[in-house]
Amino acid sequence: MTGRAVVKGVGHYLPARVVPNSEFEKTLDTSDEWIRSRSGIERRHFSAEGETTSDLATNAAKAALDDAGMSADQIDAIILATSTADLTFPSAATMVQARLGMTGGFAFDVQAVCAGFVYALSNANALIVSGQARRVLVIGAETFSRIMDWTDRSTCVLFGDGAGAVVLEAEEGTGTPEDRGILAVDLNSDGRYRDLLYVDGGVSTQTTGYLRMQGNQVFRHAVEKLAQTAENALEKAGLSSSDVDWIVPHQANIRIIQGTAKKMGLPMEKVVITVQDHGNTSAASIPLALSVGKQRGQIKKGDLVVTEAIGGGLAWGAVVLRW
């Protein structure tokens, strides 16, 4: 028998304010047509003033717990992937823990930018498989609107705010790829590429800073590294691209998503796409897409799902799981 971390619930939350591309035409030399054709993005959500990452995360967590039919006191651990925590410390995860009324267990944040949710899933899987936790709430939540330079048209039109969450629970599997749950993980980072995507401020420099990106360079790395990490994870699971029911990619850019699917030899009908409605929500994008994909009736029990993401670091990775 093999311990498996199985998804028991999924949910998401988006802030109320929807901002269409046309909004940026008022203040920047840009157009709806340029943004759509270069990125696939049509609109995104922005948090209201005072609405923080832990607010979004708490709402997504409640939705995932409802979907799982579980209460917060049944959860052993919360892992929250974010690069935009409310405060330097405590972690946003502990804020969510308190808001959910959880007085036991433990909670912490994971910071791997857009790859954050994949890293968090990997950590949750390790906790479950090693017996340190039975039920883990894994959240991706971001307020990237807070780190946008609104005068930089090459970045501020691409990002959005939101949160998604899954509840994982330990189950005994047979050790074969037919098991439900997380089957394999592949994580990577290469700090030599830090200048391609970063925020030019932080606590230790006593500034907040804004997101800076060499978009075309990130693009070049993305397609190659994402297809490779997804294939590595599939191989570790004893599977291949032809076994995949759904790719649930980090939603940064439709052209990256298309390029990755093509490199993997998969048709776009097997890809869950939400980038048009959410923009790039960094660590929130994959759990948002999982939740929307389930709501749409795309992802069903028993489906083989591959999530893959890349972001600042560079950090990238993939998780293969059976829903």
Ligand SMILES: CC(C)(COP(=O)(O)OP(=O)(O)OC[C@H]1O[C@@H](n2cnc3c(N)ncnc32)[C@H](O)[C@@H]1OP(=O)(O)O)[C@@H](O)C(=O)NCCC(=O)NCCS
């Ligand atoms: C950002 C991105 C959409 C730009 O598309 P691109 O085809 O690479 O475009 P380039 O960066 O080469 O820029 C082409 C031109 O468009 C301009 N441009 C940039 N943003 C623009 C905007 N919002 N509106 C209009 N023009 C814009 C550039 O200034 C440049 O003009 P120039 O040729 O006069 O200098 C694309 O590179 C991308 O998506 N990269 C990956 C980014 C990403 O997903 N990052 C997150 C990973 S987690």
